[in-house]
Amino acid sequence: MINKKFTLAKRPIGMPEDDCWDLVESEIPDLLENQILIEVIYLSVDPYMRGRMNDMKSYAEPVKIGGIMVGESVGKVIQSRSEKYNIGDIVTAHLGWQTHIIADDDSLFVRRVFPDLAPIQAYLGVAGMPGRTAYFGLLDVGKLKSEDTVVVSAASGAVGSVVGQIAKLKGCKTIGIAGGPEKCSFIKDEMELDHAIDYKSGNLPEDLAKACPNGIDIYFENVGGEVSNAVAPLMNQGGRVPICGYISAYNSFNPDMDSRDDLPETPFDVFGALDPVPEHRFFVVTEFMNEWDKATKELTEWIRKGDIKYKESVLEGFEKMPEGLRNVLSGKNFGKQLIKI
Numbered sequence: 001m002i003n004k005k006f007t008l009a010k011r012p013i014g015m016p017e018d019d020c021w022d023l024v025e026s027e028i029p030d031l032l033e034n035q036i037l038i039e040v041i042y043l044s045v046d047p048y049m050r051g052r053m054n055d056m057k058s059y060a061e062p063v064k065i066g067g068i069m070v071g072e073s074v075g076k077v078i079q080s081r082s083e084k085y086n087i088g089d090i091v092t093a094h095l096g097w098q099t100h101i102i103a104d105d106d107s108l109f110v111r112r113v114f115p116d117l118a119p120i121q122a123y124l125g126v127a128g129m130p131g132r133t134a135y136f137g138l139l140d141v142g143k144l145k146s147e148d149t150v151v152v153s154a155a156s157g158a159v160g161s162v163v164g165q166i167a168k169l170k171g172c173k174t175i176g177i178a179g180g181p182e183k184c185s186f187i188k189d190e191m192e193l194d195h196a197i198d199y200k201s202g203n204l205p206e207d208l209a210k211a212c213p214n215g216i217d218i219y220f221e222n223v224g225g226e227v228s229n230a231v232a233p234l235m236n237q238g239g240r241v242p243i244c245g246y247i248s249a250y251n252s253f254n255p256d257m258d259s260r261d262d263l264p265e266t267p268f269d270v271f272g273a274l275d276p277v278p279e280h281r282f283f284v285v286t287e288f289m290n291e292w293d294k295a296t297k298e299l300t301e302w303i304r305k306g307d308i309k310y311k312e313s314v315l316e317g318f319e320k321m322p323e324g325l326r327n328v329l330s331g332k333n334f335g336k337q338l339i340k341i
Ligand SMILES: NC(=O)c1ccc[n+]([C@@H]2O[C@H](COP(=O)([O-])OP(=O)(O)OC[C@H]3O[C@@H](n4cnc5c(N)ncnc54)[C@H](OP(=O)(O)O)[C@@H]3O)[C@@H](O)[C@H]2O)c1
Pocket: 046, 047, 048, 129, 130, 133, 154, 155, 156, 157, 158, 159, 160, 177, 178, 179, 180, 183, 222, 223, 225, 243, 244, 245, 246, 247, 248, 249, 283, 284, 285, 286, 328, 329, 330, 331, 332, 333, 334, 335, 336, 337
């Protein structure tokens, strides 16, 4: 049996093109004791992958040249020399862009998932890492209160759609910002947020001021750039800005940069310059690892009841991984970007 994997061939400048990766095939070895073999069904495509392609200091190590690209997938156990996993079990594995994965049965990167609670690919999206990011970013970092006015960017996306709908469930006034009328219709009509604003329509500051006459208490930051600048003047005293990411700058990371100081304006510049300064900090979902099960349980229950609606963009074929990443970095995706094998 053959495994296919993508390894990093070179560090990108701007949007990562196909020549940044090598597609490598190798024979799958026999399992050792306490190992399992996972046949991947869906791979997740996430914005953070772009950051790992740079050789610079970050909250996580960069991928090495020749190293396997970082990423999570969901698949089926097809061989087992473990007492912990049976053939047929469905698991997520955070072990890179590959079609078959050998893992130790005590690996912290492998988690069992429950197909009867949510579709298996949802464990890469709203019931998985992005959903947990929304959950902890909003409730813990954002310290959500029911009377808050909450604005979220990339609002139809994997993280943003969960942020908006949790805020709505908790009784907040909710405003989603996204690119294009189709995404905005989904936010208004299916996610049922109070307002959806298309930042590409050219009236962002005016539209936002009209939707938030009493200011903004929480801005859940996913994108940075012009959106942060439009939000900033409307932040209320006591406001909070969980900085989850700022995707508009991700392709500005280049191999010759020494530090983040060389980056374009970041949300830290924009919100740090306000008077009073709103509470703002970058957070990583792994800060809350000890509580992940609690979040997954609540998220799958909301999905089951239809309280959290979500979109998926699925490309067919392992070879489409680079295209999937480019889609996420350009907004071509609509909801969680997945690759189906
Ligand atoms: N801190 C953490 O632990 C953590 C974990 C997961 C994700 N994140 C961050 O959360 C954010 C959302 O991630 P996701 O997985 O949910 O992705 P996603 O929202 O499903 O997809 C990315 C979206 O970003 C928007 N976008 C892309 N390029 C943009 C640009 N130049 N300017 C403005 N918007 C742009 C697009 O939406 P529009 O068409 O609406 O613009 C695109 O659909 C990212 O910043 C990511 O890095 C952080």
